């Protein structure tokens with residue numbers, strides 16, 4: 001096999017961590033300033049304000065100094081108290097995982113779950129809130145990455161807003177790759193990060209917070225303070241004239257500014273179109289090879305990741321290892337309940353380029369063919385190219 005496990009891969013087409021934009025790498029290489037140097041304080045404020053333009057939260061977004069699991073755990077600890085009733089909408093592994101953090105508060109958790117190849121139907125949320133008018137917090141994972149499926153966040157958000165509950169959204173792997181932001185989602189706490197579609201390495205969380213969410217966190221006696229899990233400690237830290245609770249990730253902030261500048265310069269519409277076109281070409285290629293998408297309905301499929309159902313009798317881990325060994329291409333496995341049942345091809349940040357879909361289809365199909373499976377690799381490549389040419 002041409003690529004030993006110790007050789008660096010040729011192409012990383014994963015669902016996170018993802019390849020970083022060259023401009024981000026240059027940003028990371030900037031001099032590491034003292035965090036109280038006025039030049040860095042100005043950078044920090046500028047980055048947070050620019051993020052506000054794309055996160056579209058009611059208040060300037062908060063940065064937490066760790067990859068987005070930190071923000072998810074911090075959001076649960078800060079916004080959920082023992083007296084809350086949480087409706088947890090579960091269409092995948094991340095949403096299910098949120099239950100553990102939410103339950104730590106002592107709150108009652110009401111679960112609304114669907115099979116992990118389906119998505120949450122807004123009508124089910126409406127019915128659940130009617131049955132439990134005492135629900136005070138609703139949690140949703142927009143793109144449950146280990147399934148590659150997109151939940152209808154705006155419709156659900158509108159229902160939650162009418163009900164009056166706090167709406168907590170994990171948009172880590174969709175934000176920056178498709179049209180979603182705190183405003184359109186009606187999210188009170190909108191958790192995302194730079195390490196998926198914005199094309200940065202994993203190290204920071206971005207949290208959009210509504211006025212209502214600030215009030216709820218301040219009223220929660222259990223909300224962490226003087227803690228790595230505190231969101232409240234960072235409320236005004238974006239302002240150049242305010243202190244940081246502790247040292248921010250200086251280099252990563254420089255990288256994030258480069259990512260946001262890249263996004264703004266390319267323009268949201270073009271960025272989203274590039275992600276969508278890549279996913280479309282990928283799905284066309286996968287289906288033309290006679291393989292099945294994980295998503296039960298193609299309308300559920302994400303524009304930032306394509307999950308392919310593992311054919312019966314194929315060892316998924318061995319398949320991915322062989323794709324890497326033969327072609328130097330790295331793909332993602334499932335996680336938890338989807339582990340071993342699907343393979344994921346990421347279209348995030350710099351890898352959201354349609355031609356990468358052709359590479360992914362060829363590498364994935366070529367390996368299955370080498371495994372003796374009846375896949376038509378030529379048809380897959382042709383379909384992916386035709387999808388690109390159709391625009």
Ligand SMILES: *Cc1c(COP(=O)(O)O)cnc(C)c1O
Pocket residue numbers: 016067068069094141143144145170171172173196
């Ligand atoms: C990537 C991701 C996160 C961040 O968590 P990791 O598992 O540590 O990468 C959180 N939520 C979703 C939906 C993600 O895709």
